[in-house]
Amino acid sequence: MRAQEQSATILVVGDSLSAEYGLARGSGWVALLEARLARDRIPAKVVNASITGDTSAGGRTRLPALLKEHQPTHVILELGGNDALRGLPNAATRSNLAEMTRLSRDAGAQVLVVGMRIPPNYGKKYSDDFAALFASVAKAHGAVLVPFLLEGITDAANLETYFQPDRIHPNQRAQATILDNVWAALRPLLR
Numbered sequence: 001m002r003a004q005e006q007s008a009t010i011l012v013v014g015d016s017l018s019a020e021y022g023l024a025r026g027s028g029w030v031a032l033l034e035a036r037l038a039r040d041r042i043p044a045k046v047v048n049a050s051i052t053g054d055t056s057a058g059g060r061t062r063l064p065a066l067l068k069e070h071q072p073t074h075v076i077l078e079l080g081g082n083d084a085l086r087g088l089p090n091a092a093t094r095s096n097l098a099e100m101t102r103l104s105r106d107a108g109a110q111v112l113v114v115g116m117r118i119p120p121n122y123g124k125k126y127s128d129d130f131a132a133l134f135a136s137v138a139k140a141h142g143a144v145l146v147p148f149l150l151e152g153i154t155d156a157a158n159l160e161t162y163f164q165p166d167r168i169h170p171n172q173r174a175q176a177t178i179l180d181n182v183w184a185a186l187r188p189l190l191r
Contacts, residue, residue: 008044008190011070011109013059013100014078017149017178018050022164023171029178036183042190047072055082056096063100067107074189075104076182078114078149084130087122094133101141110189111143114182117154146185152177 012018012030020028030048037044047070049062059079067075077100083093097113104111115134120127131148138145153162153174160167162174170178 008042008074009070009072010044010046010074010076010186011066011072012046012048012050012076012078013063013066014048014050014076014114015054015082016050016052016169017081018048018076018078019052021052021169022166023175027172027175029175029182032175032179033182033186036179037190044190050078053082054079055086055088056080056093056100057083060096060100063103067103067109071107072104072109074112074186075100075109076112076114076186077101077104077143078116080130080134081116081118084116084118084122084126087126090126090129090133093130094137097134097137098141101137101143105142111141112146112182112185112189113138113143114146115148117148117150144185144189146182149178149181150174151181 018028018030030046034046049066056079077097080093080097101111101113113134115131117131118127135145137143150170153170162170164171
């Protein structure tokens, strides 16, 4: 596909779940997204600006330069999991994602906010509030919601089928399901 035929630029700002942590290069869901776009002849390029270990605060700091450099038509925000693993306040995560959504929309991009859940290690209230903040941000700021990035993976009978030995990071087998979860929300936005 020649550059002048590309009509969409999809910027993915995420953490290890989008940065192919523990996976062979080119086998993560973002690479599979590029392949699906090509297969379906949807003129788009994908910029994966995901960093393992990144938090919503880190993404918020990096986003203005990424928006300026890549001028995306679509931004996928897959951040927040590391915030929760560190026990950071949900209000801070919500504020960071809200600001990232605002900045992206102000730059002319359509935004997907990718939901995440965590085990109840920090208590039911923290976990429930964390899961709810993604929908809250999407609704308040006119973004599209991917309800849960790992839908169909964390509820599998045999978790070892879909997770690396650390039981945090999905393995290569899980990547197609992750893409399907994102694609369901992204595809209607690609005209």
